[in-house]
Amino acid sequence: MAKLFSFGFWNALAGVILRNRLVIFLGIIGITVFLGFQWKNMRFSFTEANLLPDDHEVNVQYQKFLDTFGEEGNLIVMAIQDSTLFTPSKLKAWNEFNDSFKKYEEIDLVISLSDLKKLEKKDNPARFELVDFINDTSYTEKQVARYEQELFAKLPFYEGLVYSKKSKTVQSALYLKKDIVNTIVRKKFIEDVLNPKVKAFEAKYNMDVKVSGMPYIRTMNSQNIMDEIQVFILAALLVTSLIFFFFFRSVRATIISMTAVVIGVMWAFGLLGLLQYEITVLTAIIPPLVIVIGIPNCIFLINKYQQEIKKHGNKAKSLQRVITKVGNATLMTNVTTAAGFATFALTESKLLREFGIVASINIIALFILCLLVITIIYSYMPQPKERHLKHLGKRWIESLVDWMEHMVKTRRVTIYIASIIILIASIIGIYTIKVSGSLLEDMPKSTGFFQDIEFFEEEFDGIMPLEILINTKRKQGVLKLPTLKRMAELEILLEETPELSKPISIVSLVKYAKQTYYNGNPKYYQIPTSQERNFILPYAKSFESEAGIMKSYVDSTGQYARITTFMKDVGTEQMERIETTLGPKLEKIFPKDRYEVTFTGRALIFQKGTNYLVWNLVFSLGLAIVLIALFMAWMFRSFKMIVISLIPNLLPLLMTAGLMGYLGVPIKPSTILVFSIAFGISVDDTIHFLAKYRQELKQNHWRIRKSVFAAVRETGVSMFYTSTVLFFGFSVFMISSFGGTKALGGLVSTTLLFAMLSNLLLLPSLLLSLERSIANKKTLKEPSLRIIPNEEEINSDDDFKESN
Template sequence: MSSLLDRLADTIVEHRWIVLGILLLVTAVIGAGLHRLETNFSVDEIHGLSGAQQQALEEVRETFGADERTLVVLVSADDIFRPAALAWIREASRSLKDLDGIARVESITETPVPQVKDSPRGDNTLGSTDPPIPSPASLTPPSLKEMLSRLAKGEIRAGPVLGDEPIDAAGAERLQDALSDAPLIRERLVSPDAGSTLVVAQLDEDVESNADVAEVVSALNDWLAEHPAPEGVEVRPAGLPYINATIIERMKRDQTILLPGSLLLALLLLFVAFRWWPAIYLPVVAVVCSAIMIVGAMGWLGVPVDILNNIVPVMVVIIGITDAIHLVHRYGDYLDEDLVDASKDTFRSMAVACFLTSFTTAVGFVSLVVSETTVLQRFGLVAAGGVVLAYVVIITLVPAMLPAVGQPPERVRNANTSGKLNALLERMADMHLRRPWAATAAFLVLAAPVAIYGVTQLEVDNAVLDQFDPKDEIYQTVRRLEAEGFGVRTMDVVFRSAEDERLLQPDFLNRLHAFEKWADEQPGVQQTSGPTELLHEIWYLSTGNETARGRDFTDADTVDQLRLLAGASGRSPLQRHLSSDGEVARLEVSVKDVGDQATLTLAEDLRNRAEESVGALDGVEVAVTGRALISSQAIDTLIRDLLASLALAFVVIFAFMSLVLRSVRLGLVSLPATVLPLLVTAGYMAFRGIPLNAATVIIFSISIGLAVDGAIHVLARFREEAGRGESTDEALRHAVQGTGEAVILMYAALILGFALMLTSSFVPVRRFGELVSITVLTCLFSTLVLLPPLLKFAWKDDS
């Protein structure tokens, strides 16, 4: 190993200008891949659907259509049936329908409302001057020919209640009356207190990419900005496409702050640490080249920038600077020699330690590949590649160019021998040698209760709104939607039968209707929508008999006739809930964003009840699917996978450290100082009420690599000093004093760098920065307070 390091040091330092030219050329060639770089900020990727889950969801989409392609505008007022509010809703509905990318729009002013001349309320919803016709007693649906005749005569009409005429009080009252006799439409579009209504825009099938959705959302926002609602009317856009597009836009905006901010922070830290310009610009040039290389490589390899790996360039800058700090700091130890020899010695002494820190950090990232989620696998591989690239560039460029920039000032020469910080480290080393138990006990007394609290109290949960602050407009809109009875997440209870038209039989439909009523009353359920309510409504409209809305179906002929009538005017509304062959049916269940655990519990309750009632029929199978359920299941699977990856990372890091340091004992000594900070972070999360979810669980896999970095430098220096024949106490003293300042600067750079993410508008990114900073802060104390006493206990002079 030493002969290899000698040859590398001689080559790099003595041929520095060739090395610099090659490095810049490689950066330019790889960086040319930037023009091929693509983006895919799909928030759904984090859900990580397995093959079976994806297939089940796709089958439902193919049969009944996709439900998550809907933009929503929530319109609220004291009374949304005021003429001014209705006029704005009509204008908005028609204008949105004309936007590119919008297939159709539903609203109370535009959705066709069935209107029957002989309304059972005794009024006349069609506005005829004839006296109301009494409701017939018959429950036998008319034939299709009779129904078409009634439509032709105007006895039944299905169209918007309001035409193009100006909306006055009489027109508003007519609309309200018509909707009161069309409960399915009213319940779906109007809140119970008539204080809110929805304008629902369905995206075109060809609107597929994030860029396409962003264009539609931008056009919607532009129209809303140019056409403010009348006084007293509040308008809030929402819907999953809108939420996803907003998240993506905010993340892109974050990058204009985080990357420049990380570079400025790196400049500031290096200036404070060394106040020598070459020690500032050389590391910054190195990390910029590294960031360009990793992003360019993504372009050449066809790896898109996504919701997670977009922060990799920022992390490369933050983590890369820490290696540069150790290099420049160690360079000061050899400045009594010729500058070329000092640079060579710096390379020889730091190459292995910096490789170990980069390797362990990369292992933490690579461990994410055990996840079934593609976006996490991609993030792990890209981040690991960035860390390795940063190591290669920094360990090559900085030692190579240091002799070319002239003599450093005295503050660099005396970095480890003077100053208040060095005096503090000297006293700390003395304390570890005189009273090792005292330091260990003090640290454990403070850290152990926090760690225990975290292990016992940390919750596992995830919600869509975890991505937003409670003060965020989107958060407030979703909560307002839920408060008004509208849901933003859906589950599907799917019923299947291999027997043709089995699900058109009265026994199935009656049990499904009873199950739907039960489901509608469950906690967390906002709305339900299935085929039986539609069939009952058609039954009522075709016969005029109010009792048809609540009666059981008695014979298959009635059901067949109702199905024919449903499609009399074109596309049957039953197609969203019942397949044409009668072999597949679904009940849509719209739910609150109550978190994954509550969603899973609700799904289990729905499945059990459906199997006990509807599934008890011969030949009927029950399944529960939908985006809300699948994302909740995926989070549980994801957390199990990542906990396994954490264990794998521990084993790999321990084994590699033991091998490189040539001591299993040193590998074991590093474990407590590495594990305890992760447990303290878990306690901090429990105290802050931050759940373990997809955004936070990856922090542990990443932090394990960062947590061990300080320990590696201390252990490597201790091994070096002990190898020179020094006693355990002297080797320990030199290790703490020789690396302590650099370790403090390294962890300070990591803390401040990740804390910069607190400026993000994206809550998961902020939590990522917050929790990694807490982990690293604890690592600082565990490395300098806990590790040295453990090292003294474990290492003997004859080791």
Template sequence: MKTSPSQLYDRLVLGKPVATLLLVFLITAFFGWFVPALKIDISADSLVLENDEDLRYYNSIRARYGSDDYLILTYTPRGRLFEKETLDDLRNLRDSLNSIERVESVISILDVPLVHSPPMSLEELEQRVRKLADPDTNLALAERELRESPLYRNRLMNPHGDTTAMQLIFRRDPTYQRLHEGRNKLREKRLKSELTSEEARELIRLTNEFKRYKAGLMAQEKADITNIRTIMDRHRDRAELHLGGKPMIVADMADFVRHDIRVFGLGVIAVLALLLVIAFRQPRWVILPLLTALATAVVTMGFLGLAGWRLTVVSSNFLALLLIFVLSLTIHLIVRYRELHVQNPDGEQRYLVRETVRSKFVPCFYMVITTMVAFGSLVVSGVRPVIDFGWIMGISLTVSLIFTFTLFPAAIMLLKPGKPHKPRDLTTAVTALFPPLIERHGNLVLGVAMLAVVLGIIGISKLTVENRFIDHFHESTEIYQGVYLIDRELGGTTPLDVVIDAPAAFLEEKQEPFDDEEDDDLFDDTDFEGEAGITGSSYWFNVFKVDEVDAIQDYLDGIVETGKVLSLSTTMEVLKQVNGGELPDNFTLALLYKRLPDEIKQALITPYLAEDGNQLRFSVRVYESDVNLKRQDLLQRIRLHLTRELGLSDDQVHLSGILVLYNNMLQSLFRSQILSLGFVFLAIFLMFILLFRSVKLALIALVPNLVAVPLVLGLMGGLDIPLDFMTITIAAIAIGIGVDDTIHYVHRFGEEVAVDWDYQAAVSRSHDSIGRAMYYTTVTITIGFSILVLSKFVPTIYFGILTAFAMLIALVANFTVLPVLLVRLKPYGKKASIET
């Protein structure tokens, strides 16, 4: 005779609880060994779109003109900046920073070339580089030059002359670059064509090796940041110091993630334990759910560590979500078990546990599946941390379901039933409020629900993705303070590169062979052949293009959102000042290009002009703290002005930098939100049809979530809370978890209707039974999500509050709108056999 799955479960799990618990313990211990291997990845690469064309261009520009992986250290002395004691302290600070192994150079007011302190001629520039510490440097003139020079104003010194900045540039790591480029080349090829089996293996190898190497590099970077801060602390008695820049933000965000994981885990466990004590007042119903949750967490974290997955700022809250979800599953089992125990006070433990599992497995299974679908929808976002978060939660939910129906029932089997506890508490009073409301004021319930949806849609129309990165952090954090100070005093924070190519026709003409080569001999006798001729061979580096370059510079400099702008125009302005107010001619420019000392050339030309002179780079810094900053609008305005007003062709203009990549990620969120919501609703609707075997009932079951989602998104729009890589997940999670209550309610309602076919009486009985579990789980989930307000990352706080709000709305909708529709539309008919 064939054994059914339920019989097999009864024999293996309930019949052998000790063996089951031993197996669970061994599995937990095995994966627990790998928990320390779980790493954190908060690199800038994790916050951009994976297949972004602009990312590839950004990498090529960094390779040509230099990386933006540098730190900015601001120094505001207690006394005057140019006092001897202050300069000595600044020199000691610079030397200490230079002694750090990975620091390639420190650029400060002590190190940059000075050309007006006193004024130098072009001939002198070719011979030497004057710096602040040189004996013949005039300090008063140097102070003025550093405050007023187009090269250094709002870059190394603020206009008031009381704050200076140091730029710490880290050494390029050749191994990191090799692995990064090799992996990216194969990824790009995979997008265009299918990889060979050998290439696929090589991609896997490079990806894994890159992850390992990057983890070590990030650990070293964190140690360097700690070392830098230790050095800064030794100088705080003489000056106020702040640190900014991408490496520091990455290191601090990694600390935030570690803090959140620790606080969320301990906080959720403590709060939920208290809730279980209040709700059930029995040690077993506190200890067993917590053991189940902890075992699930250990196995999931160990699996992620074993598989080499990385946690990011988005997935840092997965542990809190996992604990909340496991406890909500076990609460459904506890409530059902206690209900059966009241109905069968003399029932054997095995019978009570078997019936609990039998009645709850199907709704819990679909509850997990629908939630997995909701999280799975996040993979369409294109943002790697959001994609990984979806997969991590899918794994977590799978482990949750397995352990909830193995560890928890097996542990109960080792305990005696004890005395039944008939519930008489606040929960009963709360759930009893709704059936009379449904019976007497059904129209009002539906009217309020429709009004809520309309208000939500109005709010959604105001939803935006524009947000200030600085607002992701509390004002007390060094990230916020550093960004704000650099914005206010030193010309902006966020890098934007405006790259202008020579016209395509010019480049094509340069590639054609010359028809007449007789004139080539004219320059055979010169001692600067080749590079000296750059003013004749390049499109941009000559006196004829100065006005056009200046026009671009003036426009970019005049935009309200932009701070410091550096380019070839700045270079020409400096050369003009050195040359007595006149621009050098082409011959002199060519000579200077060849003969300038490397140090001056690196400061004046190399960062802003390609070697062949056919590409310009305008280095722009944008005020990240500007409350009116709208990145997409800014980028569109720049492109339109350069093409329509200044006559450049569209293929000449390229916008690059962190600002562009971050904006692309934000703009993708709208599309991702629409796709994910559409996918979730469609998938859950199909599952409802499969579960309830009725299209009508499936449509009814969707309605409560059609109320909750517009309301929470509308609230975000109404309160000007933007979509970001955290809040984009709220709607999908709200549906995935909110639909759990819908499944349990409809499942129980079908059983109650079959008793006497009195729909209104079925509502009362459902509220009194499954309603209690729904109330407990929602309160648990809501308070659990509220723990996220303890995060150091502001989007996580919004995520916690808004998701908690969505859970409450979903509960109210399931307690009101859902039963009203069930009573009025009678999806089960007036008399039928109900499958349970």
């Protein structure tokens, strides 16, 4: 392995690249075209990301629920809060608007005011009959007034289902066919049919229609992700190219760099299509991530090329030295960054695994692209002129390096005190961090669909379905009166929980049957007694087969019952508190020896998955640290150097974690990524610095101070350039409307900026303070991997001739 990455290998590779540049460039074009054809396989996720493995107990329970009752997330709701709704013209228009959806094959069922049924008690024979709530289409003022009064005063069965008593908001329900809920057909229906029809109705009747439901939320959210990918890519290209041009003052260098990273972006999309991975909130950030990480590669390569041109003016030799002197170091830094992402691929979460695989492959591919594209394009172009090299001697850059050197020379105690203060403050902040499993928290707050979510939470106490599956362990056990009473008792508990809505189940229908038996008197909307059951039973049997709610909330065997309630946007801690509170009470109501009660639903799975994901991410971060520590050990063959190299990289991570605590940014799938991304990138600076430091030690005959300051001066400029690009590049994510992506951008930017200062101030200070114990030939043995070749090796190859 060491021989593979020796100076001789890179020297030979340089010759191969420059002698076969046309063939290689055509090969890059060919690969780009091939991956371009894979774009057609890209697809957006049509459901929430399942953060749990398929065989996890919570997923198994959810699958059991789906097998019994089918897809639960197929409901779209539309609501109107308007005092003029119950006027003849507007009520008629609202009903006709809802009825118009029945003709679409994507719709399984529509429930609106015009579809409502009432139970009526009939004699001879004794029976219940379902009759239309609105039985006249003439819509006179008197009839409309009667409908309004009857709905809100006499039909508690429909409270929370069709109307909200809080402000007399009326809602209707569109049930999508279950087989299209998680397909592109759902997306097309919402974008091409539902949204245009809603807008047209609002414009015509001057009424505000609120729309929500999980299928609608998923569709609008994925559309926002798609829109943001384009914005991110353009913004990342613009920001990084402007900063690059500011540093190099060269249009040519900027265009060459942008060419390399744009090809990298095309490869990123192509790889997603080739692997047929869905585009999620995580995989959507890979293309702009490629731009942000790719530009530092270009900076190192172009900066070295221009330094060599300035030194000896030989283009061929300069290009060869770019590959031999910087190729190994740049590869190693990209490998450590890729390793940080690759650890995600070892988790059991499909979401993280796909993100880790695509990100790590793209980072290595990006290194190869930058090395080849920059070298080959520059080989065809004229030698840089003096004006292209002016940036190498800028005074302000020299002043910055002088300041760093001054701080390390004279202010080491200040650096240590500042580091200790930051460490203590960070630890205190870490103890205040919370974990969030909210499904909606990261969604863009300014969008119309999110404001509609807040409306439904206020009026109907939630929009995310929480399902409760009750197994009575015997056929027809659900319809037994003791079971119904237990279910009614559970529903009272659910109604008393502020975060949950009024539940819907077979119990509601049984209560409605009793109310109907007593001639529709609302005060009898309750579970019948044993004696009343005997009177009501002959009536109820007549319509059991016709009532759709029976089929939706009781399975065909009568063994399983389903209670549906809707949750507000609560976090993991609140949900755990709800489960802890309800758990003991549930066991009292439903003894375990006779019943099996399970909480399930997509929203609950997401919350459970968040805790699972956090531990997976902690594991991946720990694994990344261990892998990079082993990599350092292999490179430097010194345990002391491992410790010294990790300190300036772990401190920024602790500082970021502390900031999250102080700023109230919770740990969630998006923000936990900060640590692995930042650590994988920031350790690159450490590798560059220590490799240069070791080389200087040998050249300066183990004189510590001279070697440290030479390493600061040599690597400081490149570190500053790359860290600035990374800071502003990741800051691009802060324009996102997704809270998690915005936090990711801000936190990574902050971490990398502090990591640069840590590597240029704290790391050299440690080396100077511990010089006796680490800067000797016994501690710094001959490395297994020489990242930067010695000058004598380079100079011995000065007979390299341009082969074309």
